[in-house]
Amino acid sequence: MGVHIKVLGPGCYNCQTLESLVRDAVQTLGIDATVEEVTDYAAIASYGVMRTPALVIDDTVFLSGRVPNRDEVRRIIEGLGR
């Protein structure tokens, strides 16, 4: 079964950047995953995230409050395949 990746953020510039980085990494690495945007504030807060954008994979917060670079995103996504 594929992993469930969520990008948390109200739709700001940084959130869109993170989302496109994640989609890009999932596609190039060929990982079986769904990528979903979470823009609802109550839902964002329910993960305990206070700074957006945040990256949540299978309900675990991997990072929040910053946009990682391409390599870091790739490393995180790559780790899921194993």
Added chain:
Amino acid sequence: MSVTERTAGRVALRHWGWIAAAAVAWVGLFVANEWVWDRLVFDVLGLEGRLGAAVHFFLFDTGKILLLLTAVVFAAAVLRSFVSPERTRALLGGRRQGLGNLAAAGLGVATPFCSCSAVPLFIGFVAAGVPLGITMSFLIASPMVNEVAVVLLWGTFGWRVAMAYMGFGLVIAVVAGLVIGRLGLERWVEPFVYEVKAVSVAEGARPSWAERSSMGRAEVRSIVGRVWPFLVIAIAVGAVIHGWVPEDFFVRYAGPSNPFAVPIAVLLGIPLYSNAAGVIPLIEALAAKGLALGTVLAFAMAVVALSLPEMILLRRVLRPRLLGTFIGVVGVGIVAAGYLFNAIF
């Protein structure tokens, strides 16, 4: 010493070497900035009068502000890697009114966030039991008294103005938070905020110095890369004002003799949205045209602390009555600060 330790040492050394080289280059550019433009605009191109003044203002200010911005954003990102909102929230959790508001305003300065994080921060704080007034002190101080504003004011108006701005900003944040706390407006927060279960996220591993500095570089790329077009436009508008707007134009309508200049400036500032980097070059030109300093600083505070887009975001968690109180209290504070500023400087 093992091989990995030695490699790590070499990497750290090279890393500090780069930082030192960058610092030297920065100082060199900063010193050269005025000299180069003086020679180019006045001697080489032979521009005079209004055009010369405007072109020189534009080139000199663009160079100066971009350099200052780069240094400050880098330093602030490195410092920020020591402060997380989770830790801030834990520090503010059990605080009483008064001292708690002061701590919140101070931490607001040290914990900058992008405006799209204002709402998640608000929910995170209130849901974890931080009092509403204290949360408000934090939310007001953070965008208004940030490192970019203070350093740019220092660079354009001198350290006394920068310190006074910082002091007034903190006082506004503390007093506005106290007033909102006293009014007991908790029921005007959207109810879903209280239903959110406060989850605390475990803090990650402490970053190394190399990681902190790479965060700094990433931040410079992201922020300077994003704001420079706005900055250049603001400086260009400033240059036009500098060169072509007649000396008495603003003074006639909003000069020191007009008692309503400060509130008018604040009302004009609210619908505008910009960060400190965009608004300070503009007020520099306005002040050079004889507008009172307090008036232009009140305008700048209104632009950064009470912007329409941020109010629309905050409306998601604050009911209209609380949002209105927030705008009113902060607006009155800024007007008061503007008058005081004009009285002092």
